[in-house]
Amino acid sequence: MTVDKLAVLERLNNDQELFVEICTIFKQDGPQLVRKLRDAVDAGQIIVAIRHAHSLKSSSATIGAYELSELARQAELAGNQGDVSIISALLPVIDAKLHEVIAELS
Template sequence: MTEVQIDVAALESMQSLLGEQFKDTLEFCCSEFERLGNEVIATLGNDKEASIRHAHSLKSNAAQFGATSLSEVARDIELSLNQDNLDQATSASAYLMAQVTGSQAKLNEWLATN
């Protein structure tokens, strides 16, 4: 999956929920996307439990802030690892950092105009 998809309704919901803290929280989440993505890549094939944990966290954080395509890639990695399918997880991970970078760009673009 190469197309980056953002769910604006999820973003607006979080903005309504967090109020003044939304901007700082979104910026923090964008940095967490990168950290967690790097952790998934670093642990993939070396530490299954850590890879699953990082992919799960990335999946959840991305979904909460509307980064749907990033969440889907992280979900695919998590599910594949839970099914002991390292090849499939590795294949999905090829898209992970492009999704992180693309999602960060689209979320920051949205933030700048809202």
């Protein structure tokens, strides 16, 4: 299971409508965040990359996609250490995990 739906629903007091709304937003925003992260890395904009990794980390955790959130956390940490090569290496893994999450939410 890529998304811990039960944990999220518990935090949301079992509000299914809110969960669906949050997931719908994530399905739209998640791919954009990964694309922006990749673009920032390609452009050498480390501060921008850190910001997008942080946003992906937070939004992934919000929907219960904890593995994706952890990958984004690693990218954010690498950015904070100035190591773009680690972010570049993580991007294909992040992208694959994002697709798994979106498939599970669909």
